[in-house]
Amino acid sequence: MVGFTPSVGDYAATSPEDGGGEDFMKTRGFLPALPALILLFAFFLFPVVRMLGFSVEAGTLDWYAKALGEQLYLQVFWNTFEIAVFVTAICLLLGYPLGFLIATTTPGWATLGFIFVLLPLWTSVLVRTYAWMVLLGRNGVFNRWLIDVGAIADPLPLLHNLSGVLIGMVHVLLPYMVLPVYGAVRRLDPALVAAAQGLGASNWRIFWRIYLPLTLPGIFAGSVIVFVLSLGFFITPALLGGGKVMMVAVLIEQEVHQTLNWPLAAALSAVLLALTLGVYGLAQAAARQEARP
Amino acid sequence: MASRSADLKVEGLVKRFGEVAALDGVSLDIASGELLTILGPSGSGKTTLLKVVAGFETPDAGFVRVDGVDITATPPARRDIGMVFQNYALFPHLTVERNVGFPLEMRNVARPEIGRRVAEALGLVELQGYGQRLPRQLSGGQQQRVALARAIVFNPRLLLLDEPFGALDRKLRETLQLEVRRLQRRLGLTTIFITHDQEEALVLSDRIAVMNKGCIEQVASTTEIYERPANDFVADFVGESNIFHGTVTEVGSVTLDAGRRLLIDHAAPVGSRVGVLMRPERFGRGANSFNGEVREAVYLGSSVKLRLACDDGLELIVRQPAGGPLPATGTRVAVGIEPESIHVF
Numbered sequence: 001m002v003g004f005t006p007s008v009g010d011y012a013a014t015s016p017e018d019g020g021g022e023d024f025m026k027t028r029g030f031l032p033a034l035p036a037l038i039l040l041f042a043f044f045l046f047p048v049v050r051m052l053g054f055s056v057e058a059g060t061l062d063w064y065a066k067a068l069g070e071q072l073y074l075q076v077f078w079n080t081f082e083i084a085v086f087v088t089a090i091c092l093l094l095g096y097p098l099g100f101l102i103a104t105t106t107p108g109w110a111t112l113g114f115i116f117v118l119l120p121l122w123t124s125v126l127v128r129t130y131a132w133m134v135l136l137g138r139n140g141v142f143n144r145w146l147i148d149v150g151a152i153a154d155p156l157p158l159l160h161n162l163s164g165v166l167i168g169m170v171h172v173l174l175p176y177m178v179l180p181v182y183g184a185v186r187r188l189d190p191a192l193v194a195a196a197q198g199l200g201a202s203n204w205r206i207f208w209r210i211y212l213p214l215t216l217p218g219i220f221a222g223s224v225i226v227f228v229l230s231l232g233f234f235i236t237p238a239l240l241g242g243g244k245v246m247m248v249a250v251l252i253e254q255e256v257h258q259t260l261n262w263p264l265a266a267a268l269s270a271v272l273l274a275l276t277l278g279v280y281g282l283a284q285a286a287a288r289q290e291a292r293p
Numbered sequence: 294m295a296s297r298s299a300d301l302k303v304e305g306l307v308k309r310f311g312e313v314a315a316l317d318g319v320s321l322d323i324a325s326g327e328l329l330t331i332l333g334p335s336g337s338g339k340t341t342l343l344k345v346v347a348g349f350e351t352p353d354a355g356f357v358r359v360d361g362v363d364i365t366a367t368p369p370a371r372r373d374i375g376m377v378f379q380n381y382a383l384f385p386h387l388t389v390e391r392n393v394g395f396p397l398e399m400r401n402v403a404r405p406e407i408g409r410r411v412a413e414a415l416g417l418v419e420l421q422g423y424g425q426r427l428p429r430q431l432s433g434g435q436q437q438r439v440a441l442a443r444a445i446v447f448n449p450r451l452l453l454l455d456e457p458f459g460a461l462d463r464k465l466r467e468t469l470q471l472e473v474r475r476l477q478r479r480l481g482l483t484t485i486f487i488t489h490d491q492e493e494a495l496v497l498s499d500r501i502a503v504m505n506k507g508c509i510e511q512v513a514s515t516t517e518i519y520e521r522p523a524n525d526f527v528a529d530f531v532g533e534s535n536i537f538h539g540t541v542t543e544v545g546s547v548t549l550d551a552g553r554r555l556l557i558d559h560a561a562p563v564g565s566r567v568g569v570l571m572r573p574e575r576f577g578r579g580a581n582s583f584n585g586e587v588r589e590a591v592y593l594g595s596s597v598k599l600r601l602a603c604d605d606g607l608e609l610i611v612r613q614p615a616g617g618p619l620p621a622t623g624t625r626v627a628v629g630i631e632p633e634s635i636h637v638f
Contacts, residue, residue, distance in 0.1 A: 194349055195382035197369040199443065200399035209395075213386045 052273075055266035063267035073251070073268065077275075080247045083162075083237070084230035087169045091177040091226045092219065094170065099181030099218070100211070121175045129239045132168045133159060136240070160242030168236040173229055177222035184218025185211070217290070224283040231276050248272045298483045299360040299450040300325045301346070306355035308341055315341040316352065317507035326481040328474070329512075330494040333504035334530070339487050342504070343453055346485065348372050359450055370399075375444030376453040380460065381436045383428040389415070389439050390424035396447040414446040417476060434465045441473065445480065452477070452484040458493065470496050491531045495519065503527045519572075521636055528570045528638070533598075535571040535609050540564065547637070553605040556580050559637040570636040573598065573612040579629035583609060587624045601626065 055063050067073050102113035120128060135141045136158035143155035158164055188211065196206045234249035241250065248268060255265035301323040308316040315338045323329045331339045344350040346357055348369035357365045364372055375396075383392050393414055397407045415421055418438035428436055437457055444452055454473070458466040474497050477484050488494055494501050495515050502512040503526070511523040522528035528536050539549035541561045547569060548554050561567050574596070585603035593612075597619060601609045611628055620626065 189380070189382065191378050191380060191382040192384060194347075194369070195376070195378055196384075196395070197349070198347055198372075198374060198376045199396035200370050200373075200447070201395075202370060202399075205399060210384065 051262075051266050052270050053266070054263045055270055057263060063263045064271070066264060067267040067271055076246050076248055076251050077271070079245070080231060080249075080272075083165065083169070083245070083247060084227050086166055087173060087230045088223050088227045090166065090170045091174050092223060095174050095177030095222060096181050096219065098174075099178040099222075100185050100215075102178070103182045103185035117175050117178050120171065125172055125235050128172060129168055129236050132164070132171070132240060136164050136167065159240060160244050162241075162245055164240040164242075165237045165245045165247075168240040169230060169233055172233075172236060173226045176225045176229065180218040180222040180225070181215060182218075184215035184221075188214050217287075220283070220287065224280070228276055228279055231279070232272065297448055297450060298325045298481050301451055301483060301485070302356075302358040302361075303342075303346065304356045304358070306342065306345055306357070307353045308338075308345060308350060309353055314338075314507045316345065316355075319355070319504075319507070319509055321502060321509065321512065323483060323485065325483050328477050328484040328486060328497060328499045330486045330488060330498035330501045331504055332488060332491060332494040332501050332531070334489055336506075337504040338507040339489075339504050340455060341507075343376075343455055343485065343487050346451070347374055347376055347453055373447070373449050374451045374453060375447070375449035377437070377440045377444050377455065377457045379456050381428075381440040381457075383436055383439055383443075385428055387427075388424065389420065389426050389428070389431070392428065392439055393443045393446050395443065400447060410446055411442075414442040417445070418442045418472075433461050434469060437461065437469060441476070445476070445482065450483070452482045454484065454486045456488055458488075458490075466493070467496075473497065494531075501531075503530060505530075521638070522570060523638060525568060528568070528636075533573045533610055533612075535573065535607075536568060537607070538566065538568050540566055545632070549607070551606045553607055555635065556632040557635050557637050558632040559635075561637060568638045570638065571609070571630055571634070572636075573610045575634040576609075576611045576613070576628045576630050579631035579634065581632065581635070582627060582629040583607065584625070584627045585609070587620045587622055587626060589622065590619050592619055599626070601628070 098113070098117070102110050102117070105113070133140075137143070138155045138157075138159070140159070142158065143152075146152045147155065158167070192210055192214070193206060196210050201209065232249050233247060234253065237245055237247045238250050238253065241247070243250075249272070252265045252268050252272070255261045255268065301321075303319060303321045306316045306319040307314065317338075319338070319342060321329070331342060333339045341350060345352050348364070348367060352365065355365070356363055359372075384395065387395070390411055393411045394407045397410060402410070411424070412421070415424060418441055420435060420438050420442065423431065423435065423439075428439065431439065440457070457473075458469055461469065470493060473486075476482075486494075486497055495518075498515050500512060500514055501518045503510045503518065505526050511518060511527045513521075513523075518527060518531055522531060525536055528534045537549045537551070539547045539555070541563050542548045542554070543563055544560065545557060546554055547557050547561075547567060549569070555569060557569065559567075583601065583603045583605070585601040587599055588602050588608075589600040591598040592615065595615060596612045597615050599611045599613065599620065601611055603609060609628075613628075
């Protein structure tokens, strides 16, 4: 996306006989994209800026002081961060073996694995979250089954608490971990594994010494995506948390709809946006550092 | 570096992939310290044979024995076989030192010992001072040396080389070929070398096994393979050749299917069907003479290659020392070949 402009510029610069060539090339690339740009500006960028504008409308940074100074809001930010870390960790523990398996199994099993991973991705988050409510409730499918087989006497508290939120979020976000891991494992040259075997490495050591270090970029990419998406998660914590698990996005929604405190909601949004961009920026910097020879 | 080189025996190896038999009953004996080249076109099964010896493929039938011990079912990690892969397969995230030390680490050799042996192996391939580099910071030839050092550092019982020079330019390839040969002799390491390049095979080998369609066509010394190939395939695959078939009409004379009679120095009984091979560089003067017209002349630097259409209907490839102007197409020339320069099979 960013790389496209300079390459067009380079091309234009090689034809000096056409004085206005560079401008023309830029304009020509710009025009067809105009409708989408207008759409994005009118319905995305403008509303975001307008919304964030509420936070400083009074001409002071008081709302930011409140968002960042009050124990309650800091606690919510901390909760959000903690949940994002948990979700990322669980997704990694579940997703790495799954991605690894799909990448190394026979084509038939790989296709089946892909269907299991991708099908949920194509289903609405709302639908999936309601499905989890049906499964996890006090009278839900899980609890009834566990009681029927005699494993438990009283229903487990799975809904409207942290476990419910984690289960739901991990389910939604797992594909974002599996796919980069799958890609990283597939990119690994099978000759390296054969070489390690031939040089005397056990399967265990091949995993730790070859697979793991060489698939770190996939682990890293998946973790960043899952973590960043977790920070802004709304539907799943709102429905499965039942108001008991407070994440920033849920809090912002309450400020907008219930307390109607838009300036505070705007300040909270700005802080969340800054945090998210900060995490993303750090990840990019780390990736660049890694890529340097 | 102490050698604990072993001899290798493969017997009746069969490996099928679906309908295709990549190995169709392959047996080979390789003596301790010998360098045997497996030469064949792509798809001849040579890489499959190497994979079976290394343990990456399990044969459907047959045995692999090292020093008399059956290792057919031994996993690759416990075979003690050094291997250099086609694209070297260096671990990209490890330094040269860690790459070369990898097999020693896997054998739980003590750190100082690893350091000493890695330095020794890097010295053998003349890469002292490169230990801290990553593979991507090395040239192709240097990477190839690292792969070689990694394959010999743990004193393997066998060394397998899978077309290791394929990606290198000609000059570098020739240097490395001689270097591998020198190193292999010095260490006395039993080595199997895989290639489709017959010139490379002639330079490097003690013996050559020519493979075709999952079978071994001939195993013999380099001169034997070149001078006295066992059949059409070997004669045609190794070097340039003029191959004809005919019937022995009297002792010391064969009548080719095209009708031409040739004097031969061979005691094949009258009436037997034989093939005759005449190497292009063997033509000059001789008891068998050919008169013909130049169809094509190619200047090759040290020699000139001519394609002749002979009056007796044969078409010959002839090499002559370069010198004088290149004969024009249509020029009439006469060449000859002595009976003892004709190989009969």
